[in-house]
Amino acid sequence: MAKRVTINDVAQAAGVSRQTVTRAINDMGEINEQTKQRVLEACQKLGYRPSRFARNLVVRKKTRAMGYLVASFRNPYFTEIAGDLLNAAAERGWHVVIASTETEEEPNALDMLSGQVDVFIGHFMQNDEDLARASGGIPLVMLERPSSLPGMHSVEVDIREGVREAIQALRAKGARRIGMIDSSYSLRASPTYAPSPRRGYFEELVGGESAGMVVVGEESMAGGGRAFAELVATYPDMDAVLAFNDLMAIGAVQASHALGIEVPRQVKICGFDGLTLGEAVHPTLTTVSIDRHALVSGALDIADALAAADFGVLPSMRRTVRPHMLWRESA
Amino acid sequence: MAKRVTINDVAQAAGVSRQTVTRAINDMGEINEQTKQRVLEACQKLGYRPSRFARNLVVRKKTRAMGYLVASFRNPYFTEIAGDLLNAAAERGWHVVIASTETEEEPNALDMLSGQVDVFIGHFMQNDEDLARASGGIPLVMLERPSSLPGMHSVEVDIREGVREAIQALRAKGARRIGMIDSSYSLRASPTYAPSPRRGYFEELVGGESAGMVVVGEESMAGGGRAFAELVATYPDMDAVLAFNDLMAIGAVQASHALGIEVPRQVKICGFDGLTLGEAVHPTLTTVSIDRHALVSGALDIADALAAADFGVLPSMRRTVRPHMLWRESA
DNA sequence: CTGTTAGCGCTTTCAT
DNA sequence: ATGAAAGCGCTAACAG
Numbered sequence: 001m002a003k004r005v006t007i008n009d010v011a012q013a014a015g016v017s018r019q020t021v022t023r024a025i026n027d028m029g030e031i032n033e034q035t036k037q038r039v040l041e042a043c044q045k046l047g048y049r050p051s052r053f054a055r056n057l058v059v060r061k062k063t064r065a066m067g068y069l070v071a072s073f074r075n076p077y078f079t080e081i082a083g084d085l086l087n088a089a090a091e092r093g094w095h096v097v098i099a100s101t102e103t104e105e106e107p108n109a110l111d112m113l114s115g116q117v118d119v120f121i122g123h124f125m126q127n128d129e130d131l132a133r134a135s136g137g138i139p140l141v142m143l144e145r146p147s148s149l150p151g152m153h154s155v156e157v158d159i160r161e162g163v164r165e166a167i168q169a170l171r172a173k174g175a176r177r178i179g180m181i182d183s184s185y186s187l188r189a190s191p192t193y194a195p196s197p198r199r200g201y202f203e204e205l206v207g208g209e210s211a212g213m214v215v216v217g218e219e220s221m222a223g224g225g226r227a228f229a230e231l232v233a234t235y236p237d238m239d240a241v242l243a244f245n246d247l248m249a250i251g252a253v254q255a256s257h258a259l260g261i262e263v264p265r266q267v268k269i270c271g272f273d274g275l276t277l278g279e280a281v282h283p284t285l286t287t288v289s290i291d292r293h294a295l296v297s298g299a300l301d302i303a304d305a306l307a308a309a310d311f312g313v314l315p316s317m318r319r320t321v322r323p324h325m326l327w328r329e330s331a
Numbered sequence: 332m333a334k335r336v337t338i339n340d341v342a343q344a345a346g347v348s349r350q351t352v353t354r355a356i357n358d359m360g361e362i363n364e365q366t367k368q369r370v371l372e373a374c375q376k377l378g379y380r381p382s383r384f385a386r387n388l389v390v391r392k393k394t395r396a397m398g399y400l401v402a403s404f405r406n407p408y409f410t411e412i413a414g415d416l417l418n419a420a421a422e423r424g425w426h427v428v429i430a431s432t433e434t435e436e437e438p439n440a441l442d443m444l445s446g447q448v449d450v451f452i453g454h455f456m457q458n459d460e461d462l463a464r465a466s467g468g469i470p471l472v473m474l475e476r477p478s479s480l481p482g483m484h485s486v487e488v489d490i491r492e493g494v495r496e497a498i499q500a501l502r503a504k505g506a507r508r509i510g511m512i513d514s515s516y517s518l519r520a521s522p523t524y525a526p527s528p529r530r531g532y533f534e535e536l537v538g539g540e541s542a543g544m545v546v547v548g549e550e551s552m553a554g555g556g557r558a559f560a561e562l563v564a565t566y567p568d569m570d571a572v573l574a575f576n577d578l579m580a581i582g583a584v585q586a587s588h589a590l591g592i593e594v595p596r597q598v599k600i601c602g603f604d605g606l607t608l609g610e611a612v613h614p615t616l617t618t619v620s621i622d623r624h625a626l627v628s629g630a631l632d633i634a635d636a637l638a639a640a641d642f643g644v645l646p647s648m649r650r651t652v653r654p655h656m657l658w659r660e661s662a
Numbered sequence: 663c664t665g666t667t668a669g670c671g672c673t674t675t676c677a678t
Numbered sequence: 679a680t681g682a683a684a685g686c687g688c689t690a691a692c693a694g
Contacts, residue, residue, distance in 0.1 A: 058685080063446070070417070079413070082410070090431065095447055350689080386688055
């Protein structure tokens, strides 16, 4: 690899000093138009690219960058959040460096980016201690999960309230036997399945005869479809299903076609997340919607607060977002 | 805003030299365990964060960063590519800084990132000259669009071949009157609608009586649905539709339910892109699939070549990806 | 084990 | 209008 072309090379080639080169390339005035042209030509000829590090090191206005870890690009929930985050972050003057934790382990991803960013944001799966270790002291904003350690902040979603509202609404529409599809995502972080908080709240709130009607599936459309089939086969009198998320719920709606089950007449299906995608299925998906805009704003508020404190270690900040029912056709 | 805590402050607080601080925080050995602890405590107490710029400036192994401009987070086509790109880029040791051009103008986005990255990748809409100006001399890899200027490279998709294959396949399945749904996306870059290349190839290849059966719609599910309805109303004998992309095609499939049209018996619907999402609709979507993996690999190959040349201005490099039919149920 | 000396590549004084 | 000097904050290469 050829040695990097620096400002000195350009200066030499143009027969001027480095400062003059700076003036030329940064459009600073106080420079003869001819020399400027000469310098610019030299830049062109040598293929000179200023080092972004050297420049940022010396320049006053600090560029703030956040690292966003995307759990999955296969679930539109995360990509919709990514889109909202990017737009909102740009508005507030943040750069966003993104890494996927789909193929990479969280600690690795954090480690890779720890030299590049001032704060991390993401839906993290690892436990607090591992994250603290891997983040290299960079503050973390956790999405949909409470924080405890200092330097770790969070924007939570009141899942319990969402589950409560969904069950209540399903009941109000006549459902008597409500089943649930849970995600096996916990297997990504630990070797054994652990019930999701959503399942926990479901079992706590649904009460009585429905309590045990839970099936676990892979977190995808196909997984949701299989889980739905299993649920229907196991509990023939089931008349409503709450899915872990919209992706799985959409899979369930798809599966209902194959099984000859009419939705919502025979079985009502309710998702969780509020994806636009829920409009792609037939019937369109009724769901517990999470306000992604509020989630992202909350995270950015925290990031701004951290920036104002020069990214020191601050006590945990917390925000909470309340989900709400989004009525469409499937329930 | 408090003055930044530097390595010097820590050194002073711990009563050691900067070098010793470096050893402590970077786990370098050759340091007394006690001093190390003392230094680490000082870091903790002062809330010291090493400057990523200073560090990167001095460290040999250059971190390479690419800026990826995402045209839309509402079309899974782009987010699927983003996911593939992130994974593949991480594997090859690239950082990816992402900006959305959904709300931001392309030149602005380029400008924002031009100090942060070594190469740009994206589905660009602006003309070459404007891009060259806005990119500040940083090389560009254009996706699905030919490059011409030096310093601008491209990974193209053989759209014509895809359209040809689709028409031929539709014909082979008995279609006689084929319509097309085009996207109005060109309106984003210029004030008047311009036919997309896909439309151009369609009209060139479909021949005869079908040639004029094109309707333009907004690039979304809803837009595809409306366009489909218009197409059906205008050409009652139409028996197949090629959509601009899968998002619009899915909208068309959705609309078919509302219109009481049986797919594929009465009308065959074929999308373009090959989204996983095409499995969410009923019937599942037959489509011309673009190999996103190849697209991304091609772009990264070019990026690596540029990196090897230290991001100098190289003559245009080009790759081409061929699409292929993905048979599902809607055609 | 620890400190000193040199820079990395750039921009900012301040002279001239 | 241009140049010389002085750093930005950090680490590599030597000393000791």
